[in-house]
Amino acid sequence: MKISIVKYSLLAFLFIASFNIQAQDEVASAKTKGKTETLELQVSGVCGMCETRIETAVYDLKGVKSVRWDQDSGKLTTIVKKNKVTKQQIADAVAAVGHSSELAKAKKEAYDELPGCCKYDDGVQKHGKKDGHGHK
Numbered sequence: 001m002k003i004s005i006v007k008y009s010l011l012a013f014l015f016i017a018s019f020n021i022q023a024q025d026e027v028a029s030a031k032t033k034g035k036t037e038t039l040e041l042q043v044s045g046v047c048g049m050c051e052t053r054i055e056t057a058v059y060d061l062k063g064v065k066s067v068r069w070d071q072d073s074g075k076l077t078t079i080v081k082k083n084k085v086t087k088q089q090i091a092d093a094v095a096a097v098g099h100s101s102e103l104a105k106a107k108k109e110a111y112d113e114l115p116g117c118c119k120y121d122d123g124v125q126k127h128g129k130k131d132g133h134g135h136k
Contacts, residue, residue: 037082041103043075043094043100053097091103091104
């Protein structure tokens with residue numbers, strides 16, 4: 001009998017705690033709502049090394065909260081503080097490390113410095129995550 005009381009008490013505690021955590025998440029979300037925006041940009045690249053280089057260049061911009069480049073689609077999704085970072089700034093940062101986008105062509109010098117496996121304009125096919133090439 002005592003075990004059942006303890007078990008039900010523990011379940012009740014966990015149930016209440018889960019609502020408290022959810023409420024805290026909603027409050028945190030409400031505080032940041034309207035303070036960030038999502039910017040999307042098509043960026044050329046072919047592998048995990050490209051992904052790391054692209055994401056690192058964008059993370060270095062002040063005001064960037066989150067960045068993710070999808071190798072398959074080439075879409076770069078960046079969450080930034082509202083009115084702190086523009087799509088053009090993101091495109092320029094990516095171009096400076098050798099990757100072209102819809103808004104800025106890669107700097108020739110930066111493109112020439114890319115490893116051979118990352119030279120997307122030279123006919124290199126997408127590789128890395130799926131074929132076991134796997135460098136990052």
